[in-house]
Amino acid sequence: MLVKEMSYNDERIFNLLKYFKDGADKDNDFCYFHNLPAVDTNSLEEIAEAFEHNHTFCKRVRTKAKHIVLSFHKDSTPYLDDATLYALTAEFLRLRAPNAIGYVQKHVEKEHHHLHVCLSGNNAYSDTSIRLDKAEYIKRMKELEIFQMTHFKELNTSLVYQHQKEKKVAISPKETHKQAVLKLLTELSDKARYTDEFLELIAEHSELECYAYRNKINGVFYKGKKYRFKKYIPERYSALEQLQKWHELSKGNQNSQELTH
Missing domain, CATH: 3.30.930.30 (BirA Bifunctional Protein; domain 2)
Known part of the structure; x- marks a missing residue:
């Protein structure tokens, strides 16, 4: 987990x-x-x-x-x-x-x-x-x-922490790109505290560009290909989404408290 x-x-x-x-x-x-x-x-x-x-x-x-x-x-x-x-x-x-x-x-x-x-x-x-x-x-x-x-x-x-070390070395350009984007998304999601920060970090990265489906950002373009967050970093992205909900709620509570003062 x-x-x-x-x-x-x-x-x-x-x-x-x-x-x-x-x-x-x-x-x-x-x-x-x-x-x-x-x-x-x-x-x-x-x-x-x-x-x-x-x-x-x-x-x-x-x-x-x-x-x-x-x-x-x-x-x-x-x-x-x-x-x-x-x-x-x-x-x-x-x-x-x-x-x-x-x-x-x-x-x-x-x-x-x-x-x-x-x-x-x-x-x-x-x-x-x-x-x-x-x-x-x-x-x-x-x-x-x-x-x-x-x-x-x-x-x-x-499995997350053990499993990462067990992945096979990529042998084709396509697999190399998959491994590269997985590494990038893993590193950026581990730095972020919630989804908004994750997307900000992606925006700062020259090789990555977010794409949206039905007005929701679902993944990134890398080397001309799409990579979905929920396919490549499912547990990490799900955790970020959960923390994003709390971040938005707590920010709303903070703003409402400021208005009452």
């Missing part, structure tokens, strides 16, 4: 948690609580207050929370029952931030399953940041995929 993170420093954690809850499938609700203190888990207000209280222990850590999306390939959807999601969520949190507090909610959009994760920016009741350097982060995500491959072989289409 792909892991995409964005820092959250807005005033109220409650707004982020409400976004998680509002987007959940009411008939197939999956949520997970990580190191939360004794609160009513049915109350978003109490959960949010636990995050806010935890941040008061910070003297150096600016990031209040991390908004993380765990994204799966659409072909993995039939195998993502609650037991599988529970195991993968627990292992992700163990590797990413075992001592932080967290709240996880599942969203289902068309063929894709996503897990939205809110993680405290600091460990529970501590001034210690959950930040990892890039090398350590990639190392732990590879460990997560080893766990996934070992216990859930049927999720082989949702």
